[in-house]
Amino acid sequence: MQQATPQTMVLTKSALLKYTIFSIVFAAFTLLIIILPAEYDIDPTGIGHELGLTIFHQGKDASADQLLTPEASKKSKGDSETIEVLVPAGRGVEYKFIMAQYQKLEYEWITDGSALYFDLHGEPEGDKTGYFESYAIATLSEMKGSFTAPFSGSQGWYWKNTTDSPITVQLIVKGEYAQHGLK
Template structure:
């Protein structure tokens, strides 16, 4: 029986140099069109802005600042808190409050621009099925009300901005909750 050996692929020095140069050019294009705009808000070509990548850098800084100052904060039910949430152009964000069953939250929110689609809803603590219960769904530029959490979990808003520029939501809350932040 004759043994066959796999045929070795032989690359010449010129082929290795060609593939290395191709890889370097591809890496440079990726760096300038995707990575720098998304991670550092540096957009020398303008493509990152056109693709909507520069919004990630802004959202990351704001998210980190909001989460570091607000997520672990304990609040009493008599304290009123004003929170600013920026909804990037063409995107949606969720802002949630962790609440125990039957805790109450009074709220008022208003945008600095056009109306936003929103879904005020809650997700049960520990649920892994993806279940959520909506309390209100509409497209408005302001809303005022209150709700009592029907179950322990995270409760809050999903806002969707269909406009071409970011919209700031000023959210004023008073109630019982353990922590809050962007989700």
């Protein structure tokens, strides 16, 4: 068996053309099957949905009203509301409230035992840059408090579950908001 040396690794024009075509086909395949479904929710083949890649995009480019599920869009003023949020094993979820500037939300959340990494933050309405402002970041199994929205937009939690089993968060809220739900 002869070892490849720099002198023996000369590519012919046909080999170079073959590798170039292979690279273009591979890039197109990756774009159609992985990148478009995950980043832009465009899934011409349907394979991205079957692989679960379209979930990464949910709500990225939507307006605040389109981010939330219709069943979770009740308006709440003085009554408290209890919401259960399931955080799958090894995954993260966002639960958001659409609030006008200076609206107040009182909250309390508790898990069914395990601590979750969380980021309580807000995203300004209409912002396309990806800007968000964090109000609290920690790893806890419960938290109680209130906040006043510093700007109009979506305000809420990102919870990340690093365990091997799903964790249920019981979220109790009272305050002023237009809609709420998973983002």
